[in-house]
Amino acid sequence: MSRPFSSNHSSGRGNFVRVNGKIRAREVRVIGIDGKQIGILPLGDALTLARQHGVDLVEVAPNADPPVCRLIDYGKYRYEQAKREKEARKHHHANKVKEIQLSAKIDPHDLGVKAMHAIDFLCDEMKVKVALRFRGREMAHTEFGFQVVQKFLEKIAPWGHPDFEPKLNGRNIVVMVSPWPRHKRAKHPREAEAEAAAGTRAEVGQADSGGKGGAPAEPEDGKRSDSSPGSAEPSSQAGQGFGNNPFNQLDLDRA
Numbered sequence: 001m002s003r004p005f006s007s008n009h010s011s012g013r014g015n016f017v018r019v020n021g022k023i024r025a026r027e028v029r030v031i032g033i034d035g036k037q038i039g040i041l042p043l044g045d046a047l048t049l050a051r052q053h054g055v056d057l058v059e060v061a062p063n064a065d066p067p068v069c070r071l072i073d074y075g076k077y078r079y080e081q082a083k084r085e086k087e088a089r090k091h092h093h094a095n096k097v098k099e100i101q102l103s104a105k106i107d108p109h110d111l112g113v114k115a116m117h118a119i120d121f122l123c124d125e126m127k128v129k130v131a132l133r134f135r136g137r138e139m140a141h142t143e144f145g146f147q148v149v150q151k152f153l154e155k156i157a158p159w160g161h162p163d164f165e166p167k168l169n170g171r172n173i174v175v176m177v178s179p180w181p182r183h184k185r186a187k188h189p190r191e192a193e194a195e196a197a198a199g200t201r202a203e204v205g206q207a208d209s210g211g212k213g214g215a216p217a218e219p220e221d222g223k224r225s226d227s228s229p230g231s232a233e234p235s236s237q238a239g240q241g242f243g244n245n246p247f248n249q250l251d252l253d254r255a
Helices: 043-053 074-094 108-123 136-155 189-210
Strands: 027-031 037-042 056-061 068-072 097-102 127-133 160-162 167-169 172-179
Touching (some): 037 043, 043 068, 056 074, 068 074, 127 136
Antiparallel strands (some): 160 172, 167 172
8 A cells, every 4th residue: 555755854743844845835935045034936936046046945934924934055954943952952951950868967978979960960951959957956056967068069069059058948958059051060070081081091002002011010129018908907987887977976965
């Protein structure tokens, strides 16, 4: 069973654009290459004018009376349209808000992990709401919570800026962080690491091609370095729990 021919430009109904011979109107309002209106012309004259300039006749406003067509290279038109759609998606992401929850006793490693999540959101043009909740008697020492929030903001400062100073709202410290514009924002840490690794591999390749091979030299005295894993001394903080728990030194029952 035969099927009707489908145009290459009709991959999506919402993005369907009539070009040149696909235009069906008898008369069209023509916009020139310089963006100025030429006037209403018969379709045949408009197509002839497009061929003379070596461009396409693209229908940009099919619902107008008469339809509006533009003299432009169709590939350039598609590029401009895709660029506008990309900018629209950026503004759509900017309206999204992601929340990061902290605690006054958060471990430094966990703080770094949550900071990386916030950087991911900011690089995707999303806002980040930072919320730190006090539990139980922690409300007696809210200054520790403000210190944690400030440290978090310092970690993500190259990628976002707070809209206002952190403030206490009930049992929570809340602050909203907006992403910097793309030209002011630092590169994503993963991208920077990938570029650094690529540069290191290139330098190693040049050194291997220009230098002499051989095993690394042994120390002159024949002694090994004391930096072996077995020589490491036990940590003085072993058994003390999280290193970033300021409440360990406080008697909260007396507070």
